[in-house]
Amino acid sequence: MSATAGGPFAALARDPAGAGLFCDFDGTLAPIVDDPAAARPLPGAAGVLAELGGRLAVVAVVSGRPAAFLAEHLAEAGPAVHLAGLYGLERVERGVVRLAPAVEPWIPVVADLTAMARAEAPDDVLVEGKGASVVLHWRTAPHRQHWCLRQAAQWAQASGLVAQPGRMSVELRPPVPADKGTTVAHLARGCRVVAFAGDDAGDLDAFDALDRMAGPGTVVAVRVAVADTESPPALVQRADAVLGGPAELLQALQALAGELG
DSSP: OOOOTTSTTHHHHHOGGGEEEEEOSBTTTBOOOSSGGGOOOOTTHHHHHHHHHTTSSEEEEEOSSOHHHHHHHTGGGOTTSEEEEGGGTEEEETTEEEEOGGGGGGHHHHHHHHHHHHHHSOTTSEEEEOSSOEEEEOTTOGGGHHHHHHHHHHHHHHHOOEEEEETTEEEEEOOOSOOHHHHHHHHTTTOSEEEEEEOSGGGHHHHHHHHHHHTTSSSEEEEEEEOOTTSOHHHHHHOSEEESSHHHHHHHHHHHHHHHO
């Protein structure tokens, strides 16, 4: 089932005690920028998440960002908001970043590959080391897309890591069965209404999880695409509601908080 009447999050307002709200970070709560390290949530985003965290059953940010980055830049959200980084490979628990145990053996592999990528990548390719994964960005050098994709495929085959596409980027991460979908499914256990808002290919895993939850007809699933020209068409096609960027999502979250308040 899906619900969009009265706004994308109307179903959550009707059943707040049974509602789970999940959001991506980049392109969803924060505008896309050239340098990933410079990304910041829109003013007011962390505050409204904190407000909703006190009124809904579950509120979480599930992102490809390292959990420590989320903890730093969403500090205002406080303990009422769950933070899951690296697609669920990391979580913030009581202020401490916890890494999934299955990832630990891959940390040296990622470290070696990060060093290799920084040594071999063209100067205009940004190599972002995340500790448990590494990303090649070609946003400021679109002509490097082919090099990044080809090199990532080669490195993935040689290292055993998995290449995952993103916004003008490709990420190499451990082959651990954790993604945004498994993370949402875990945190949303017991919820009767579950909403996820995202903008990129990695968010399709969360949409898949909502599909599975809604399949038996016991959960209302709300899939929200925070879309622009870079968002994958499949995300928009599968969405119950489409918003035109982080500012529109923030307005929708503020409206939900106002209705609950």
